[in-house]
Amino acid sequence: MSFHSKRLFTSVIAGSFFLSGLPSAASAQEASTNASPPTESTAEFEIPSGDALVTVSDEDIARAAELGNADAAPYAAEHGISLEEAVERLRVQEAVGSVSEELSLSLGEDDAGTHIEHTPRFRVVVGTSGDDEDVELPAALTALDVPVDIVEREHSLADIQRDRESVQAELEDEGIEFDSYENVIDNNAVIEVVGESSAAEEIASEAAPLSLSGPPTVAIRSVDEPAETESGGLALTSCTAGFVVVRSGTRLLSTAAHCSNTQRLVTSDIGLGYVTGTYGNYYDAQVHSAPGVNLRNRIYTGTGSTNYRDITSRRSRADISVGDYVCKRGKTTEYGCSYVASKTVRTSAVPSSHATFIGMQSHITDGGDSGGPWFNGYTAIGIHHGRVGSMSVFMSVSFLGGATGASILTS
Incomplete structure (x- = not known):
């Protein structure tokens, strides 16, 4: 079972425009820089957040964006906290990820894994198969304004x-x-x-x-069922348009490699040109040219006052922590968020799969979402692959270069 986001009410419909190969009735010549500003919207949405469905408004998302992270809106609604506290927690999770490698090296052979816990209280849990009194935490971790608990585990x-x-x-x-x-x-x-x-x-x-x-x-x-891909389409013939990337100086549009190599931006009736891609081992990504389209470092989320989100950074797989709150966009299930459950998923749907795919706590995607972006705030994190058991699964953007020779456009 997967959750779908749902628009509950809108008093004023925002104007639509074409951007980054994403949905619009506009022609290819209507570059985003020439689009008229969208009108003010007062929409409310039911959004999957973890295992819950929460209601947030465009105003909530806009306010969270002003504070630094629009994805703090559904997180705050799920946990019953202020937007300010939600934004701070999401900032902390990124900081924890940045010291995870140093922490693992410090723990050595006793490393039993570190994760972020959001309930019943927000904390970082450091696992060791040795004596908890022997653990020395990195200064960058102890400097964070968050409880850090060291827990002895049975296995490393x-x-x-x-x-x-x-x-x-x-x-x-x-x-x-x-x-x-x-x-x-x-x-x-x-x-x-x-x-x-x-x-x-x-x-x-x-x-x-x-x-x-x-x-x-x-x-x-x-x-009951083996792992499966979730092909369909956000704005393509099949599957979801993902991040704008750059390869050898050329801007391209990404999606999942298990999707067809022949794609069109359906609502704009623009044919894409397949460039390259890889499906197997660590990879499930391909890239396409979009002739006549003004591709920018922006993704479509369908939320907020503009429906779009600028992408200004990327987070590597090494910097992802179990427990991280990450959001996605797909045509079928639209916008939603969940928590990282595992960084070591091996899926039978990918030929000769390595255990490097990211699995989420909840299955919040469905047929139609493959290739879509996973992100937090303005940071690119992954490209959607499919499902393993009860988890939505994506490929880390760390493997985009190996699959396509491209990198995420961040400016």
């Missing part, structure tokens, strides 16, 4: 990864299809198989010896 990330890879190798030898990811919060790896799971559970008990003497390093889950 290295132990979990070793057992996960061992079980996966045995499953592959037996021809059992699976999806998998590491669950930092539960201190294990999860392997999902379709239907009857007894054979996989037997393999896991033999291939993951640490699971026999305590809490399991690898948990086997039975699911």
Whole structure:
């Protein structure tokens, strides 16, 4: 089941215009710089935020944008806090991500993963398989105005990864299809198989010896359906228009590589030109030229007074933390937000998938959303891929260059 955002009421309809290859009835010649300013809107939206549906208005989003992050509006509504506090929390999560590598190196072989917890209170949880008194936190982390709790865990990330890879190798030898990811919060790896799971559970008990003497390093889950892509379209023939990127000095439009190479901006009836893309291993991205279109560092969100969001930075996979609040836009489910559940998703829908895809706490996407942007504030974070179990899944923008030779346009 996935959540869809829903416009509840609008007293004045905002004017539409063409920008960055996104929906409009305008012609290709109507560059965004020539568009008339949109009229004031008083729309309210039902927006998925984590596992909840919250109601926010355009005014809430505009106010949050003035404070520094428009995505703080649904976050504040979900947690019942002020916009000011919500903006500060989202700033903190970005700061935590920036010191995550330093923290991991400090913990060494005892690293059991770090995550951000939003309820019942906002805090950073640092996991160690050693003695909590031996942990030295980076100064940049202790300087943040947020509680940091050190928790002793049964298993290190290295132990979990070793057992996960061992079980996966045995499953592959037996021809059992699976999806998998590491669950930092539960201190294990999860392997999902379709239907009857007894054979996989037997393999896991033999291939993951640490699971026999305590809490399991690898948990086997039975699911009804395997991982799948979610193709469709925001403004394309199929799938969703994503970020504007630059390759060899040329501005292009990104989407998911599992989508067709032949695409059009449907509402403007503009044909795109396939340039390159890669589907497999770490990658699910392709890029297209958009002749006659004024491509800018901007995405369509369908929220706020303008419906658009400037993209001025990118966040690497290394700087993403479990628990990060991240938002997306897709044609089918529109705007919505959730929390990072895993940074190590391996999906059977991607040929020879590596465990580098990002899985979200909730499935808030659906058919029609593939290729769409994942972001927070003005920062590009990922390109939507599809679903694994109950998680929406995306590719980090860190892999955009390897897939296409392009980078996110940020100015």
